[in-house]
Amino acid sequence: MKKIFFALFFSCLMFSSVLAASVLNVDSRTAQKMLKENADVYLLDVRTPQEYFQTRLAGAHLIPIDKFLARINEVPTDRPLMIYCAVGARSSQVAEYLARKGYPEVYDLRGGIEAWSKLYKLPVLSGPP
Numbered sequence: 001m002k003k004i005f006f007a008l009f010f011s012c013l014m015f016s017s018v019l020a021a022s023v024l025n026v027d028s029r030t031a032q033k034m035l036k037e038n039a040d041v042y043l044l045d046v047r048t049p050q051e052y053f054q055t056r057l058a059g060a061h062l063i064p065i066d067k068f069l070a071r072i073n074e075v076p077t078d079r080p081l082m083i084y085c086a087v088g089a090r091s092s093q094v095a096e097y098l099a100r101k102g103y104p105e106v107y108d109l110r111g112g113i114e115a116w117s118k119l120y121k122l123p124v125l126s127g128p129p
Helices: 002-015 028-037 049-054 065-074 089-100 112-119
Strands: 023-026 042-045 081-084 106-109
Touching (some): 023 028, 028 081, 065 089, 081 089, 081 112, 089 106, 106 112
Parallel strands (some): 042 081
16 A cells, blocks of 8 residues: 555656755754744654654654645645655655645755754654644
């Protein structure tokens, strides 16, 4: 089932004809600064609920990648978006998709929450929200 979803998701990425914006990759320190300085940034976690409960960034909105297309209407079009996952693979796919759909300001957290918490030793939350 997941393989079918990812195949469809990649197809949407490849055949999307609108390329109005590009994705900006940011490291954890830059992302932390952006989140502190701009409360308007919409922080999107595209991991599974289990991953989200284990560890997450404060203020993150969870939309798992396998539910993303069905819930895309939850993602604001008028705010900067910062997207993350565990290490950056899933978030980069979602970020590229959103940029191609015309979302104007899309950031991808390079290295995901793994880099944020282990490499940069920045704070995370755990447990249910």
